[in-house]
Every structure is written in C-alpha cells, then in structure tokens.
Amino acid sequence: MARSFKVRHLILGVLCLMYFIAYIDRVNIAVAGPMIRQEFHLSPTELGVVFSAFAYPYAAMQIIGGWAADRYGPRLVLTLLSVIWAVATILCGFAWGAASLLVFRFVLGIGEGGAFPAATRAFSFWLPAAERGFAQGITHSFARLGGAVTPPLVIGIAAVYGWRASFIALGVVSLAWTVLYLFVFRDSPDDHPWVSAAERAEIGLKASTSRAFRRGRKTPWAEMIRKMWLVTFVDFCYGWSLWVFLTWLPSYLKESRGFDLKHLALFTSLPLLAGVVGDTLGGVVSDFVYKRTGDLRLARRTMLVIGLGGALVFILPVVYVQSPLAAVALLSASFFFLELTNAVLWSLPLDIAGAFAGTAGGMMNTGFGVAGMISPVVFGYLVQRTGRYEVPFAVSALLLAVGIVAALFIDPNRKLADAGIPEPAR
Numbered sequence: 001m002a003r004s005f006k007v008r009h010l011i012l013g014v015l016c017l018m019y020f021i022a023y024i025d026r027v028n029i030a031v032a033g034p035m036i037r038q039e040f041h042l043s044p045t046e047l048g049v050v051f052s053a054f055a056y057p058y059a060a061m062q063i064i065g066g067w068a069a070d071r072y073g074p075r076l077v078l079t080l081l082s083v084i085w086a087v088a089t090i091l092c093g094f095a096w097g098a099a100s101l102l103v104f105r106f107v108l109g110i111g112e113g114g115a116f117p118a119a120t121r122a123f124s125f126w127l128p129a130a131e132r133g134f135a136q137g138i139t140h141s142f143a144r145l146g147g148a149v150t151p152p153l154v155i156g157i158a159a160v161y162g163w164r165a166s167f168i169a170l171g172v173v174s175l176a177w178t179v180l181y182l183f184v185f186r187d188s189p190d191d192h193p194w195v196s197a198a199e200r201a202e203i204g205l206k207a208s209t210s211r212a213f214r215r216g217r218k219t220p221w222a223e224m225i226r227k228m229w230l231v232t233f234v235d236f237c238y239g240w241s242l243w244v245f246l247t248w249l250p251s252y253l254k255e256s257r258g259f260d261l262k263h264l265a266l267f268t269s270l271p272l273l274a275g276v277v278g279d280t281l282g283g284v285v286s287d288f289v290y291k292r293t294g295d296l297r298l299a300r301r302t303m304l305v306i307g308l309g310g311a312l313v314f315i316l317p318v319v320y321v322q323s324p325l326a327a328v329a330l331l332s333a334s335f336f337f338l339e340l341t342n343a344v345l346w347s348l349p350l351d352i353a354g355a356f357a358g359t360a361g362g363m364m365n366t367g368f369g370v371a372g373m374i375s376p377v378v379f380g381y382l383v384q385r386t387g388r389y390e391v392p393f394a395v396s397a398l399l400l401a402v403g404i405v406a407a408l409f410i411d412p413n414r415k416l417a418d419a420g421i422p423e424p425a426r
C-alpha cells in the first residue's frame with residue numbers, strides 16, 4: 001500500500017457511511033409521515049406518538065450500547081446493532097396499522113440506540129485528540145446528508161412503488177453495510193493487519209496499549225455522572241430542536257406553508273443540507289481553535305455558544321414571516337447553527353472519558369434520546385390544540401436559550417482519573 005494511505009481514514013470513511021445510512025433509516029418515517037397518516041387515519045398527536053416510539057428504546061440503549069462497546073469492543077456490538085435496525089427497517093415496510101408500525105419503530109430504536117456511542121468508542125483508539133472534532137463533525141455531516149437525501153429518495157420510491165418499498169430497500173442497504181464493516185473494522189490499530197508502526201505512532205498508541213484497556217476495567221459510574229451530566233443536559237436542549245427538524249419539518253412545510261409533494265422533497269432537504277455544512281465546520285473550527293490556543297475548554301465552549309445562539313436567533317421569526325421561501329431560509333440558517341454544536345457534543349465524551357468514551361457517549365446522547373421521547377409528541381399536541389405552530393417553536397427557542405447558559409459551564413479538561421488514552425502532542 002502507498003505510504004500516504006492511512007487506515008484510520010478508511011475506518012472513518014466506513015463509519016461515515018454508517019451514519020449516512022442510519023439517519024436515512026431514522027428519518028424516512030418523517031417523509032412518509034403524511035402518506036402514513038392518510039393511510040392509517042392518524043391525528044397529529046397519534047403521528048407524533050409513532051414518531052417518538054423510536055426514541056424510548058433509543059434513549060435506553062445509549063448507555064447500554066456504549067458500555068457494551070467499551071466492554072466487548074465496538075466491532076461485535078455495532079455489528080449486532082446494525083443487523084437489528086436493518087431488519088426493523090424492512091419490517092416497517094410490512095406494517096399493517098399504527099400499532100405494528102409503532103412496534104417496528106421501537107425495535108429500530110433498539111438497534112440504532114447504541115450505534116453512535118459504539119462508533120464514538122471506536123474512535124477512542126483510532127484518532128489522536130487533534131482529529132476528534134473533525135471526525136465527529138464529518139460523521140455527523142454524513143448523518144445530516146442522509147437526512148437531506150431522504151425526502152427525494154423516499155418520495156421518489158414512494159411515487160413509483162409506494163412508501164412501503166422505500167423502507168424495504170433501505171433496510172437491505174443497511175445489511176450490506178454490515179458486511180463491509182465486518183471486513184474493514186477492527187477494535188484497535190493493534191489488531192489491524194494494515195496499520196504500520198508509523199501510523200500507530202501518529203495515533204499516539206504504544207504497542208498493546210489499547211488492548212490492555214479493552215477488557216476487565218470497571219466503569220467509574222459515579223465520577224462519569226459528575227463530569228458528564230451537564231453535557232447530557234445541553235444535549236437535551238440541542239436534541240429538542242433537532243427532533244423538531246427530523247420529525248415535523250415535512251408536515252410543517254406541507255400544512256402551514258402549502259408546499260405540494262413535488263416541492264416538499266426539495267424544501268425539506270435544504271435545511272438538512274445546511275446542517276451538513278454546519279456539522280463539519282463546527283468540528284473543524286473547534287479543532288482549529290484547540291491547535292492554535294491549546295485551550296480545549298475555549299475550543300469546545302465557543303462552538304456550543306455560537307451554535308445554540310445562532311439557532312435561537314433564526315428560529316424565532318420563522319412562524320411570523322409571510323413568505324414560505326423566507327421561512328425555509330430561516331429554518332436552514334437555524335439548522336446550520338444548531339449543527340455547529342453537534343461535533344463538539346460528541347467530542348466531549350472522548351475528551352473527558354477516553355477509554356470509556358462509549359459509555360460516556362451513551363450517557364451524553366441519552367439527553368438527545370429523552371428529548372426524542374417528548375419533543376415530537378409535545379410538538380404534535382400543541383399543534384393539535386392550537387392549530388398553529390407559534391407555541392411549539394417558542395418552546396424550542398426557550399430550550400436553546402437555556403442550553404446556551406448551561407454550555408458556559410462545561411469543562412472538557414475535567415477528565416476521568418483513569419481515562420486510559422494517552423494524549424499525543426497537538
């Protein structure tokens with residue numbers, strides 16, 4: 001192989017593909033939501049319950065999946081989880097009513113719930129500190145790219161074969177990714193036959209260091225809770241608004257802004273495409289600040305405050321502008337800023353917990369999962385009660401403001417005493 005080839009970049013590419021596929025499988029129901037609602041005769045609140053069914057096991061599996069990846073390795077755990085969510089996605093295409101669809105979405109949440117924490121754990125031994133923000137940014141950019149291509153993809157398949165066919169096809173793609181992952185990924189550079197001694201030195205690992213930390217270490221639960229709870233809370237504030245975009249955006253644009261099915265695919269994708277840019281840029285800028293200043297706290301806090309603050313500024317006028325195109329532009333700007341924070345939130349478990357990043361990542365993303373339980377249902381309930389969108393959008397804005405204040409107190413330098421990951425020079 002050429003000297004320029006880096007196995008860690010190949011690993012990063014495979015995980016980017018996983019984030020891309022996982023998000024398509026996650027948000028396809030939002031795009032199909034208007035069609036499902038019509039076929040199954042659902043109210044907005046009932047549709048919100050179907051949306052949120054995914055989030056309950058998703059939240060529960062965060063810590064479980066992350067802990068399992070820490071204990072048994074991300075290769076085994078992520079393989080099992082990807083098979084579960086692939087099968088669940090296929091089964092959604094065979095749903096015969098709201099109850100069965102709810103059950104299949106619940107199973108999907110089990111599969112996807114531990115996936116991102118397991119992937120975060122995979123980065124612990126594969127990436128040096130100065131590359132973590134970029135890695136979390138680019139992977140989540142692929143997630144948002146998956147969300148952005150979902151509307152035209154699902155609508156295109158549904159227009160020809162029906163909405164059910166889109167779920168079946170996407171589930172098959174997920175199974176294909178599992179095979180690729182098994183072939184390429186190993187739990188650490190020590191286990192991978194393609195990794196050179198030079199690359200291992202770049203990563204910052206000595207021989208067998210990662211292997212020594214993979215098994216038999218007790219998880220420091222109490223210390224981790226003390227150092228991660230505030231990150232979890234900020235993730236909840238961030239996640240509330242993200243769930244609004246992922247679940248209710250197509251319905252809002254169709255019902256409140258009058259877009260037809262043809263234009264709905266385009267204008268639902270635009271905010272999510274803005275998030276693609278925001279995800280990568282947030283990670284890149286955070287890493288840049290860290291490299292230039294050596295101040296990890298400044299690097300992480302800055303992007304959290306700018307991201308949540310910008311999302312707040314642009315979400316407030318959305319429901320008051322008259323032009324549907326102006327509303328889409330504001331939503332796109334809001335989502336761009338919101339996603340500046342995502343890579344930072346996912347970098348913090350790596351910064352703080354090191355070898356226990358899977359568990360810490362699961363703990364952090366539990367905030368997002370809990371938001372997913374509540375946000376879609378509350379949003380749908382408020383729309384049904386008021387017949388308008390002002391109040392549910394105001395709730396999102398309030399939580400963004402609270403998140404900004406909380407982010408000012410996050411300190412990534414408060415690491416676990418036994419994180420187990422050597423920090424190479426910047």
